[in-house]
Structure formats: C-alpha cells, structure tokens
Amino acid sequence: MTLELRNCTYGYRRWKRPVLSDFSYALPDGLTVLLGPNGAGKSTLLKLAASVNRPQAGEVVLDDMRAGTPAYRRAVAWMPQDIAPMPTLTAREYVAYIGWLKGMNRADAWKQARKALVRVDLADKADDRTGQLSGGQLRRVGVAGALVHGARVLLLDEPTAGMDPYQRRVFRDNLRALTDDVRVLLSTHDVADLAEEADHVTVVHGGRILHHGDTKAFLRHTPPGTVEGRAAEAAYTALLRDNGVAA
Numbered sequence: 001m002t003l004e005l006r007n008c009t010y011g012y013r014r015w016k017r018p019v020l021s022d023f024s025y026a027l028p029d030g031l032t033v034l035l036g037p038n039g040a041g042k043s044t045l046l047k048l049a050a051s052v053n054r055p056q057a058g059e060v061v062l063d064d065m066r067a068g069t070p071a072y073r074r075a076v077a078w079m080p081q082d083i084a085p086m087p088t089l090t091a092r093e094y095v096a097y098i099g100w101l102k103g104m105n106r107a108d109a110w111k112q113a114r115k116a117l118v119r120v121d122l123a124d125k126a127d128d129r130t131g132q133l134s135g136g137q138l139r140r141v142g143v144a145g146a147l148v149h150g151a152r153v154l155l156l157d158e159p160t161a162g163m164d165p166y167q168r169r170v171f172r173d174n175l176r177a178l179t180d181d182v183r184v185l186l187s188t189h190d191v192a193d194l195a196e197e198a199d200h201v202t203v204v205h206g207g208r209i210l211h212h213g214d215t216k217a218f219l220r221h222t223p224p225g226t227v228e229g230r231a232a233e234a235a236y237t238a239l240l241r242d243n244g245v246a247a
C-alpha cells in the first residue's frame, strides 16, 4: 500500500510561483513526521495527498486508486489544520457526520464515532456541543473524525497544536496504537515531542524535500554535545542551517 505524489505541481494563484513544482513523494509505512518552517508547503502536500486540492500537473495515487475517486476518499483520512466547529452538533454527532460523509451508514458511523472519541480520550465530552469545546478539545474531535471510518492512511495537519502538555503526551502515547495497521503522515512544529517517536522524518522547505529517511538517519544530523532530550530539535535546526535556511 503506497500513497504517492508523482511529479505534482500545485500553486494557489496562477500568476504566482507554484508552492510545489514537479514534486514527488512516497509515504513510507508506519509513522512519518513532516517538519518544516512556516510556509514550507506541509499543508499543501497534505491537502494534495488528501485529494482536497488537485494538482495542476502530476498525479496522486494510493496503489491503483487515483485521488478524488470515492474509493480513494474512503481509504484516506485527513485532519485539517483549522477545524471549524459545527456549533450545534455534539462531538459524537460531528465525528459520526464525518463518517457518514466518507460513506459509512448512519448506524455504523454512530457506533464508530463513540469508539473514535474513546481513542482520543474524549468520551466524557461526546455529548457536548462542539461550539463549546476548547481549541485543544476540538483538535481531538478532529483526530477522532480522521479515525472514524477505518482509513488506511491518516493525514494529520498539526494535530497537537493547542493541546496542553498532558494531552500532547496522551496523544503521543496513543500514536503507536494508531499506526498498527495504517500509515500516518503528521505535520507538526512539536519537533521535540514527536520526531523521535516517528519511524520516518520528512523535512520540507520552499516546496523542496531537504530530508526524507528513517528517524535514525535524521538524528545523525544532531550536532555533538547536544543536551539529552534535545536531539530532534538540534538535528532539525542543523538540517535547516546546512541547507542555508535561517532557523
């Protein structure tokens, strides 16, 4: 099972330089963390992979499924960076609604919504309206939405942004269970928290891949003498510096 972007070009404005040009990427198995400075192209890459946006050139495929087809949309789940609450829906209704949009029948979506909320430690808020949840709680509802329909690939855009340190930890500890049988691509600025947990690390800047490989190879960029617990951050900063990016 491989999700691939093949020679993709994508720009938001026709008169501007594309964010991604002739960009190719194959998502490895397990958990891949996607890093890069603000504006690097992380969300753009995730939106193409999620078939939310279509490339102007090139193609996006998951095995023999092309992005945009119903089969592809069911197989791939996406959690956007900005989750808009639907204020009148409860957390469980919101998650079930996403499941229904992805093709589940109503009964299934309702049942799986509860399970997904348990997995993000939010069962006690299942009946609260999403308009009354905090930013971090709403993100966890978003993650539950990505889990509800049993996708084979999860694309999570900054899932831990706005979570308190305890919830970040819970999320991190649960991440391994999520990746048992699915591939996960997760963008984050929580380099210290998440990069060392990953199987693979991809670093992008200016729509270009600066690093793509297993976590061990990424951590080899850690400068000597780095304080324990800071290896991932130091490796990331060194990688950017080595590529001429002011970090």
Ligand SMILES: Nc1ncnc2c1ncn2[C@@H]1O[C@H](COP(=O)(O)OP(=O)(O)OP(=O)(O)O)[C@@H](O)[C@H]1O
Binding pocket: 012, 013, 019, 036, 037, 038, 039, 040, 041, 042, 043, 044, 045, 081
């Ligand atoms: N809707 C949009 N319209 C026009 N330009 C956009 C839009 N979304 C993103 N861009 C531009 O595309 C480039 C890449 O943005 P993208 O959101 O993919 O970066 P990112 O790596 O996810 O950044 P961040 O870490 O800040 O979320 C940036 O220059 C950004 O200004």
